[in-house]
Amino acid sequence: MNPTIKDVAQKAGVSIATVSLVINNHKRISSDTKKKVQKAIKDLNYYPSRSARDLVSKKTGNIGFILTDDHFLRTEPFYTRIFLGTEFEARDGEYYILLTTIKSDYSEKDPLPRFILDRSVDGVIVAGKIPEVLIDKLAKYNLPLIFVDYTSAKENFPVVLIDNIQGGITATNHLISYGHKNIAFIGGDINHPSINERLIGYKKALENAGINPNKKFISTTSPYPDRQNGYNSAKKIFSTQKDVTAVFACNDAMAIGVMHYLKDSGFSIPNDISIIGFDDVESDLMLDPPLTTIRVPKIELGAEALRLMINTLKYKNSNAKKILVPVELIIRKSTKSIK
Amino acid sequence: MNPTIKDVAQKAGVSIATVSLVINNHKRISSDTKKKVQKAIKDLNYYPSRSARDLVSKKTGNIGFILTDDHFLRTEPFYTRIFLGTEFEARDGEYYILLTTIKSDYSEKDPLPRFILDRSVDGVIVAGKIPEVLIDKLAKYNLPLIFVDYTSAKENFPVVLIDNIQGGITATNHLISYGHKNIAFIGGDINHPSINERLIGYKKALENAGINPNKKFISTTSPYPDRQNGYNSAKKIFSTQKDVTAVFACNDAMAIGVMHYLKDSGFSIPNDISIIGFDDVESDLMLDPPLTTIRVPKIELGAEALRLMINTLKYKNSNAKKILVPVELIIRKSTKSIK
DNA sequence: TAAGATTAGTTAAACGTTTAACCGAGGGAA
């Protein structure tokens, strides 16, 4: 079997308590014994048993990560990157991430993830929009709960968010600085806070520039912000509004849909129409032209969430922090100055 | 704190051993006591402590899942679906899946995943191609190791594979049955067993039909089977070979690249050229026309791997099983009969 | 009826840690 703390103690000629103190580098240990013990640990290739440790310390060493299945399976690796950021950050620490998906139409009678029921996690990170009913059920367990890229309107949880408003402003300003005035906004369900905030940023930037937002240029009726809906929304707008010269799509997926529509309709990008996206879902999309967009640091979002969780766990401070992660304008070839 | 087995025992008026026996439904318990105990468990909302259980049973209740980061972040949700299949299957059982990615250029001096080092898993599932050096390092730990969609040539591990040869035959037969004779094969690195096997199937089907495989119709020099390389390979073949009427791409990503090239070059699909892919990565790709392909049951692959792992863990039978998962022809609009 | 077998449940040890309480040695102050 694997070596235990006992073997180490024996080999180093000390008690098991001493070994334990060395491992958790307690100060009450001389550097001599410390070295001896560390040598023994190395020689035996000893690793503490997690279950024994967890049992006595009443921790599990796991963090749950909840995602809806459609978010997990999205074509563009957005939430998967957020997850990866969490996993990267956990990797060097002492936590493991337990990922589970839930159905996006989770309802009252669906069971909670097993890791909640059998208390296999010390806290839960929720990424993306999930049904309110699940939030309610989760809140009943007094587990630390942290949200990423979404949060409940009703309750006040610690959360890591994209600075969407600033991103919306930056994107719109970029188009304005290129001389565009008639800028369309193509978004999905306005009830999703991220999309709404990007729209707010869009409007703010227009107002700052003295441009009156035109309702006919704004599409927010699509249920889900994917390519197909980007295509459809573009169709609706461009078939009636002839003087639009630029599009701000609420994410890259919709932007790609818009590009498809424009190509199909004989428009040239960026000569006829400039287009900017949001998210920067890096992938071999073979887009032509490459899409100007607002980069969201997805890995960073996930890492930030885990750090927040670890802090919450460590200091039990439950004052609900909000962390706004900044975004960045990435200029490629899909936008063009018309001055 | 959470209720323990002690609380349940007290409430039910039995010993803790009895409670334990009920939980693991041992036969030596009358149905009367069983009911009493189960009621107490329900009343107290009791769940056994995993760490205590693991400590005594010397299990961890976790299965590691290793994936290279580029596989995890692929545009098409292929390996993520395999993972999900594993997670689905684990969900109702008693295992948790610990997912970790490794760099695709993992080298000798990179550390092993932490869950291996500190023995936090009972077994490891490896999905997709990983560097041989990692396999060697993993093999040193005597942990059950199961491969999915890849396996080491050197050693004999239990493995769950796609029936690629049959898939290659089915795909090619489909084209042959539509009257095609000059069928191109567009693949990536031939060292990847899956791709090689699909090519073998292609050749077999041609031979069965009395058609001599033409080397000029076969491209296997791309390093990675993605869209861009599909595009490039198509360019190479179609710029010299004028009588090709159909393409069998080794996966959907390359097929999409091929479609892009054909469109850019003014070909009509399927009127001028028929094309079939492999994998069936369902997604909102807005492909026009929809791609005929060979469906790989990805969820099923993952689930099968977990079942194999659980069996290995349960019966310690280490005879390296090989499971071939069948595939299915999905006819859409990208192939057309030319008879 | 007595001995053995079966049934249903209990006792207690064990798993591998952490950590509060304890202890002995040496040094300094009164």
Place this chain on the structure above:
DNA sequence: TTCCCTCGGTTAAACGTTTAACTAATCTTA
């Protein structure tokens, strides 16, 4: 010299399960 403090380490209890070994009661069987 005596008392107290500090330093560096040890002892032992506790965490919540599983399970081998045991026991008491009932049932069979000759």
